[in-house]
Every structure is written in structure tokens, then in C-alpha cells.
Amino acid sequence: MVGLDPDYDLLPAEITSRYPRAGYETDAEMKVACFREFLSAVLDGLRSEAVAAKIQVAYFEALGAAGYALYQSMVSLAIELGYVVIADVKRGDIGSTAEAYARAHLDVTGADAVTVNPYFGTDGLEPFFRRAREGGKGVFVLVKTSNPSSSELQDLPLASGRPVYSRVAELVNGWGEGTEGSRGYRAVGAVVGGTHPEQGAGLRRQMPGVPLLIPGYGAQGALARDLAAFFDAQGTGAVVNSARAILYAYRRRAGDWREAAVREAREMRVALWAAAGRV
Secondary structure (H helix, E strand, O other), rough: OEEEEEOHHHOOOHOOOOOHHOOOOHHHHHHHHHHHHHHHHHHHHHHHOOOOOEHHHHHOOOOOHHHHHHHHHOOOOOOOOOOOOEEEEOOOOOHHHHHHHHHHHHHHOOOEEEOOOOOOOOHHHHHHHHHHHHHOOOOEEEEEEHHHHHHHHHEEOOOOOEEEHHHHHHHHHHHHHOOOOOOOOEEEEEOOOOOOHHHHHHHHHHHHOEEEEOOOOOOOOEOOOHHHHEEEOOOOOEOEEHHHHHHHHHHHOOOOHHHHHHHHHHHHHHHHHHHHOOO
């Protein structure tokens, strides 16, 4: 899976030189033009290498209304090109607000799935789960995230002795009941960072019917061999995200930036299939 996390300072000069600041009223409009060309080319080039696209909304929201319009158009383009689209929005709030978030990011944009924050509990996520049950949408709940300080809360021991993230995993199991597909996986998944392979292996065992979204590959340091235990016995059940390592592969590789992204994604796919036992 390719993550769309556009960073103007990392774009190829070939892109930025075509959109000089003088041609736009604001920096945001100029950056939107650059991002549109860059991300469209990436999505078009990776169709044979990536099954899904995770679009991080924060990078687009930071550019105001024009940026959010670009976010919506990137969701539409990715769907048109055949990707499963995950809106990485990490939303969570009281019921009425959660309903608005779910409507915005699943109904209006048409994304296939979203990421959500479980801190509000069940009622803060129910609008998303309802769309999973009734509308064929997917929901990925933050369980054990890839960032270094995730342990400050997620690893805290409960009275039972087990960590908080294990309790969240238990809730995820329950939240997804009744949404199983033809292969036994549910529409409510879990975000489990690839930077925590030991915990990831335990969570795979604890959540056998839950699809895992795995960030942390590439720029954050997780390697394919670290992720073998995140997959099931058939080498499925997980989708691995890489954003910066793919998008900006040209900074480490010679040649055209488009070709560099494709080569990076291909090597990632081959390595992950090998780790999962699919080759």
C-alpha cells in the first residue's frame, strides 16, 4: 500500500519548477498544483504494484480549502484507478460529531475505509461501524501505533496485568462481529505498527479475524522480515503502508523519479510476499 503524505520540500525539482510562486495568489494554491501533478503520476505508475492507497488528510488540510478539495479529488482518482482507498483521518468523538466525521470521510468522499481513534469508546465509533455493517465500508481502529511514545499510554498495565492495547484489541474483536467477508476477515480492522514486531505477533494471534493495517515500514524503520508474524498462515490478513520511502525514492535512487517510486514499491512488494510466505 502506498501512503500519500505529500511534502513540498521533498518534491522533485522537475515538479516544483513548473509551478513558480509568482503564478499563484497564495503558497497553498501553488503547492496544491504541485501535489496534484506529483500524486496523480505516483498513483498512475503504481497500479501494478500497490493494491491500496492510504491518504493522510492532514497534509491536505494544512493547505486550507484548496488542499481539502485536492484530498477529495485524490480519493476519487485513486478509486478510479482501482485502488482500495483508506482515508487516514484518525477521527473519534462523541456520537453526533462522529456521525458527521463518518459522513464526511466515507459518504461524501467515497473512501473505502477510514482510520479511527478508540479513546472515546464505542459510542464515539458507532457511526463508522454502522457503515461497515450496512454499507460495505472498512474501519481501522488504532490499537498499537508505530510512534516511539505510543508506550506512554498503550503499554500501560491494567489491573489484570495486560496492557491497554490488548484490551483495545479485545474490543476490536467484538466491534467487528457480524461483518465477516468470504475469507473470514471482518470489516473492522486494527492499526498495528510494524515497528513493534513482538507486540504485533501477539496481536495477530489475539485478533485472528481482524485485518491489520501496518504503518512503520520503510522510513520509520520496519523491515519485511519484521512483519512475517503479522500475516496469517496463508500470507494474507495484513496490508503494509509505505509513504515517504516510495514517494521520495528518487532521492536515494538514480534516474527518473517516477521509475524510482515504482522500483521501490516493487521491491517492497516482493520482500513482503517473501516474508509472508507467498513466494
